[in-house]
Amino acid sequence: MPLGLWMATSRGAEGFFNPLLKATYALPKTTLIPLLVLWFGVGTATNVVIVAVTSLLPIVLYTYRGACDVPRVLRWSAQSMGASRLAVLVRVLLPATVPAILIGLRIALGFAFLVVIACEMIVSNQGIGKLIFQYGDSGNYDYMFASLVVVVAVAYLSDLALVSFSRRALRWQEVSDGQD
Template structure:
């Protein structure tokens, strides 16, 4: 990639953020929002600097990231095999399909109080809520990715005497990796959202609990600083996942994530 292309890509990322920050800074000055409820970007940066020197802040941040990644991994471990099985087995699709369709639109945060009663306050409740929110997109993306495997690849493998198990392992799963990893990226966003929401209700540590405490006490500059911190970390994890996707799919000769 040339220097001009890199500069253009960086500018296309930075410019919308600058516009958004400018709008944010202007709203209180225009009296459209009470400044006491919407701190300025400068106040948020100062609060973030103060949080950055506290060890407990990194413990909260680490707890949220751990729960998000753990729930995502469990969702993938369950969702990918199940989605692939449903794609090749009418019986599996007939049994699990109605369950997936009926529960996909269910707000997963609604289950947090129930999970809290079963498993108490802590990481287990948050991780299970995240797993439930990530397993469904993984099932759906894997299902469609496996079903969309080019028929010519399947015909060629079967004509060469490849067993059904080897067709799945050697043909369908490699051909489906783009869709599966795209589903993983979508599920990653769900994992951070549910992690923060669950921590507000059923956790003693975590960025969600920190955001709730700051908001409850009226420390809105610190609340926004915690939000900015977890957004930055989520963007970093997403960028790492994009890099991993491009590396794993380098044999396809194309980039798999434009945004």
């Protein structure tokens, strides 16, 4: 999130990071698994890094887009009232960007589930992804599908929790939108 906000408020940061992020966003993140295995070996570290990289991109890009979409009039108004650059960032830009940040988090959550299962299937010695792979490989399809149902249920409940949190966090937006 700080990187996205920095990109939105600094032309230098935007000029450097925006092309880099756009170029790597379209890259299928599972293609990084062999490279990360070389760097970190087989195990949890590889899983953590691949999930972090996968989740980082949507959060940064949605934070950046959300901050760029904040009307300049709001920033100028705060500055004309004497707000410092930090105060404008914390009291104007960040609150106005929260809806976009939450969308980025929701997308990142879906990517994280997908990538962690794929990573566990390919390079891990443990985890539910490895379990699904082993059940499918040995022909225990009932256990494989039961494991898949567990993953889907956990992903669905995680998404519901994030949506519920988002609604609570954005209550102020619904109130202000209803008064227009």
